[in-house]
Amino acid sequence: MAHQHDLTVVDCATLRAQSTRLAELPPPGAAVYVHLDLDVLDPSALPAVAVPTPGGLTAAALARSLAAVRAHHQVVGVGITEYVPQLEHDQQVLGDVLDALGLIGERQTVGRP
Template sequence: MWSRDLDVLVPMWQGADDLRVREGPAALAALTAPGARRVTVPVPAGAAQRAGGVRNRAAVVDAYRAHRDVLARHRPRRLLTLGGDCAVEVASVAHLAGRYARRLFVLWIDAHADLNTPASSPSATAHGMPLRLLLDDDAQDALPTPACLSPRQVALVGVRDLDPAEVEYVRRHELTVLDAPTLDAQPTRLAALPPPDAAVYVHLDLDVLDPSVLPAVAVPAPGGLTAAALARSLTALRARHDVVGVGITEYVPQLAHDQQALIEVLTAFGLTDAPA
């Protein structure tokens, strides 16, 4: 089992503007052995008008502040975040960046880079902006939070559906990218990305899996990973590195699917009672 101080369930859906992902945290929690403490973050129930180039901005900001306050109260050093949409990751990663500073290394395992700003986003949804918020202050119209990561602290894994502005950002900042075909063929490549002394945070948007494997996600994208390759990658990562945080997002349990792929991945994380 992966030991952690706190599990936070953050049923925010407004960042994706997709009510379906609200059910994801509770469904994931039901499949996951609890850590030392489990808390559900109170988030707004409804939507809000678009503001500052972001849909439902007021609700997203309120949820972020509630999440941040829970983390400040419990002060975890090892943290599991079950979302909701990907915008929930901003508070969790920022909290651990405050704990581990430049030792923190973030593996952004996702079909999408989430590197848009309110100005560049075609959809104006906050769930396409969290990594940019963590890296740059130029996205703060979405959330009032200072950047806390440098490009050297991040690797993009499995990304394949990027907007033009995101492609340019990746190129300009020379972000490390490990694509899905490479990882499928060489699962141990994931463990080679963080520095030896890193404190690793793993962001997992379940849409990194191919839709044929797990269709129950908010924004499916073809060309993704198999569950077996992702599970082997995570097992190798945990064997070599200190994983201090995990975030799992964008699950839509209402859609028809076989849970076996999801259970395989959760087991590799050490989040179930089954041996990894």
């Protein structure tokens, strides 16, 4: 479907090899909306997702990619899906990803009241 609409698809292998690839797509300084399905992370990094899929990114690779987007563009909105906080996981992983987007400052417990 993405190819029918002339959308650029960047897969996990590309992001592992080129963490700045996402930041290269829009023109520098462009306003961007980040839609992040957390199941892009490998289940070994974050098992607390609705559809765990092996072969995903490490948290560090995702954080580098998102930090590059944030450094080169104006992030005007963020949508995060596929997070299932009731499943056991290391909350630091989600914190690192959110921090790369500038969504949290001081470390805090994420996803729990």
